[in-house]
Amino acid sequence: MKTLFTCLFVMISIIQLNAQDRLIIGKVTDSSDASPLPGVTILVKGTTNGTATNFDGLYQIKAKDSDVLVFSYVGYDTKEMKVGTLTTINVALKASAQALNEVIVVGYGISNSRSYTPSASQIKRQKQKAYHNQLAGQIQKTPITQTLAGKVAGVQITNQNDSNNARVLLRGISTFSNNEPLIVVDGIVRPNDDLSGVNPNNIQNITVLKDASATSIYGSRGSNGVIIISTKNNSTEIKEEPLYIVDGLPIKKENNYLIENLSETDIDNKVFYDKSEAKKKFGQVAKNGCVVITTHNGNFRLNNEESYAVIEENNFERTSLSPLSTFSIDVDKAAYSNIRRMINNGESIDPDAVKIEEMINYFEYNYPQPTGEHPFSIHTEVAKTPWNQETKIVKIGLQGKTFLNDELPASNLTFLIDVSGSMASDNKLPLLKSAFKLLVNQLREEDKVSIVVYAGAAGVVLEPTSGKHKEKIISALDNLNAGGSTAGGQGIILAYKLAEENFKKSGNNRVILATDGDFNVGASSDKDMEKLIEEKRKSGVFLSVLGFGYGNYKDSKLEILADKGNGNHAYIDTMQEAQKVFGKEFGGTLFTIAKDVKIQIEFNPNKVQAYRLIGYENRLLNDEDFIDDTKDAGELGSGHTVTALYEVIPVGVESNYLKEVADLKYTQPEVSQNHSDELFTVKFRYKKPDGDKSIEMVHIQKDDLQMPSEDLEFVAAIAMFGMQLRQSKYHNNSKIEDAISLAKKGRGEDKDGYRAEFIRLISSYKNL
The missing domain is CATH 2.60.40.1120 (Carboxypeptidase-like, regulatory domain)
Structure with a gap:
């Protein structure tokens, strides 16, 4: 009996273990x-x-x-x-084997100058030529996309009323923003990947490539498949535009339309080169001719519909006259991904788009996790300035406490999504939908999501829904379409109203706004939006602002919304960036651990003759604001790091950056000798997320010059590159090569590859 009981006990235990x-x-x-x-x-x-x-x-x-x-x-x-x-x-x-197998004929490009020997697999595919020729014959009698539809497995074609301009997908809709195949007609890649202008009666042959056969020939451009069309006697008339070079910057074909934004009053000189002259002077890239334009100010703004707040670069301050430097922290990172987009697109960079603090804070650094009562730790470092051996560089770093996702409080999230006409392009609403799906997939049952949209008016498309019902939330996202004007103010009011009605006490209450910032109905000016958000933040609802797209991207508006709404601002240009914001930095993006975080540094005039804060120009505070608890400042999220750099001129060093100041008549500054070994004292003030009274921390830095850490070298490389982009007078004639070399020295372990990407980015900029 005892043995039987033991066996039953073991079996029940096994069943319970299996059920856990x-x-x-x-x-x-x-x-x-x-x-x-x-x-x-x-x-x-x-x-x-x-x-x-x-x-x-x-x-x-x-x-x-x-x-x-x-x-x-x-x-x-x-x-x-x-x-x-x-x-x-x-x-x-494995990549899906569906779509187009029966019409893939060969995997080669079109070339008239070299012989070609097909591989065994390509010879096998050539046996399908009879079917392919039959298809081509039908195409001569039918619009191209109508013939492809139904004849080729897996092809999706939309907007067939205008069939030659229809959208063709060879591999389905991926999570990435660009899904269209590359289209090559008579050996020439078609602009905008379209079939317009191709006469079906002149088509002799069609080849469809996918997977390795496409990318091995056309590289990443062929990752969505390639449609190769050859016509009888190369008879397709394709309008090939000349190369445009504006203020020394070659403009990509897809951006040629932006040249139209240049008025005659902007142009100082315009020179036309015919095909032969252009090819001799500029090479194969100018085979269709070239137009060289110079503007009056020599600084052509490629995306002149974009707007950025004007930045007045910080100058050196004399310690004897102004020993205090006070500013609000900034965890926004939008500037870096926006600049990355511009460089990758071969565009000129507006100096006001360059916010050095946001470039620096895009990256993680090796700061220790907090161990005491405060939600962040403090780290400081002093070394020689890489671009000026007569000065010192000071790095001040904060590390926010990291919480696991399961440790975060329940969330009440309201997605506020711009579905106006300006959001129609692939790098806006389609990318936005895919990005939000990454967030939805991480929600728990206790989390709730509402969706508000706005165009000509605002409306609720999803009432509060548990994270348990992911399919319902994703379905609501999939059903969104762009069109109409942009009533951003109405959308914000409705989103906050919904968030307040479902407010979770001791929870994470947040509106997540996703837009290009092009508000044009109702409250739309920067002042109007600032006033609106300042009123709404009193509700205790935080705000995250996500920018998408380009051409009319309104960075200035989105920065104001994030700053005044107790939130953060990110720019999403790719799905990789979406994964970083909503995946890798999920907690920091959505969960605030400290608000109204301010920093005040007092420099010791015995040691520091002058100092300059690098960046943070839009975050400066008056010295008296530091102890004023009614003054708004920046927020720190779970796991976030914040880094600030100063360049200091030691006492006794002559500098061209300092001008003589007249002697004071009524005030004689007296310098204390009691702290002669200290370089500076840094004070931090912050509030708990639901608190109204600030808590203060103090950290003292001795005058201890050290060899720079890898983190400091990398941060300095970012600052140097940022100053070069801003055409700053303070980078001391440094070169791009100097920034590259410094970044390589500071690359370190780089487990996520973001630092390596930065090095590739500035190397690309060097070659523009």
């Missing part, structure tokens, strides 16, 4: 090259329990032994894995 959830971790990669796949959806089959991979393709999910995990990603085959006794499940997904 446990943590499963793993990595999802592309089977072709083992590269990590961010944003892959992992669901426990038959449930709504799910998660998504982060930027590195990593995930974690709770599941039972009997569960089956379903891995799905747009453009890839879905894969199922039984949990069993495994604790680590790594998965390699």
Whole structure:
């Protein structure tokens, strides 16, 4: 009997263990090259329990032994894995084999100058030429996209009323913003990837490439597939525009329309080169001719519909006259990703778009986690200035306490989404939808989401919905379409109203605004928006502001909204950036651990003759604001770091940056000798997220010059590059090569690759 009881006990224990959830971790990669796949959806089959991979393709999910995990990603085959006794499940997904197999003929480009020997696999595909020629014959009698529709498996075609301008998708709708195939007609890549102007009666042959056969020839441009069309006697008439060079900057073809924004009064000189002259002078890139334009100010603004707040660069301050430097922290990072977009697009950079503090704070640094009662730790460092050996560089760093997602309080989130006509392009609303899905996949059952949209008017498209019902939230996002004017003020009022009605005490109450900032109905000026947000922040609802798109991007408006709304501002240009904001930095983006954080540094006049704060021009405070608890300042999120740089001129050093000041008649400054070994004292004041009274911290830095850490070298490289972009008088004639060299020295471990990306970015800028 005892033996039977023991067996029953063991069996029951095993059943209970099997029924318990446990943590499963793993990595999802592309089977072709083992590269990590961010944003892959992992669901426990038959449930709504799910998660998504982060930027590195990593995930974690709770599941039972009997569960089956379903891995799905747009453009890839879905894969199922039984949990069993495994604790680590790594998965390699294969690109979907559907779409276009029967019409892929060859994987080669069009060339008249070199012979070509097809591979065995390409010869096999050439056997399908009979079918392909039949298809081409039908195309001669039917509009191109109508012929492709229904004849080729997996092809999606929209807007067929204007069939030659219809949108053709070869691999379905991916999470990335650009899904259209590359279109090549008679060996020439078509601008805007369209089929307009192609006469179906003149088509001789069509070739469709995908996957490796496309990317091996056309590189990343062919990642969505390639449609190659050859016509009889190369008869397609394709308008090829000349190369434009404005103020020494070559303009990409897709940006040629922006040249039209230049008025005759802006142009100082315009020179036309015909095809032969242009090719001799500028090479193959100018084979269709060239127009060289110089403007009066020599600083052509490529996206002149974009707006940025004017920045007056900080100058050196004499310590004897003004020993205090006071400013609000800034955790915004929009400037860096915006500048990255401009450089990657070959565009000129507006100096006012360069906010050095936002470039610096885009990156993580090796600051210690806080261990005491305060929610952040303080780190300071002093070294020789890389661009001026006569001065010192000072780095001040804050590290916010990091909380795991499961430790965060329940969230009451209101998505406020701009669906006006200006959001129609792929890098706006479509990218926005995909970005928000990354956030939705991380929500818990206790979290709630509402969605408010605005165009000509504002409306609620999703009432508060639990994070348990992810499919419902994602469906509401998928149904959004762009059109109409932009009533941003109405949208903000409605979103805050909804957030207040569902307010979670001791929870995370936040409106997340996603827009290009192009408000044009109702309250729309910077002053109007500032007044509106200052009133709304009294509700205790925080604000995150996400900028999308370019051409009419209103950075100045979005910065004001974030600053005055107790929130943060990010610019999302790619799905990788969305993964960084909503995946890697999820807690910091959504959860505030300290608000109204202010910094005040008192420099010792015995040691410091003058100082200059690098960046933070839009965050400066009056000295008396530091102890004024009614004065608004910046917020710090979970895991966020904040870094500030000063350049200081030591006592006794002559500098061209300092001008003589007349002697004072009534005031004779007296310098205390009691703290002769101290360089400066830094004070921090902050409030708890639900508090009204500030808490103060103090940190003293001795006059101790050290070899720079890797972090300081990298930060200095960013500051140097930023000053070069701003055409600052303070970078002391440094070169791009100096910034590259310094960044390489400070690259360090760089486990996420962001520092390496920065080095590639400034190297690209050097070659523009």
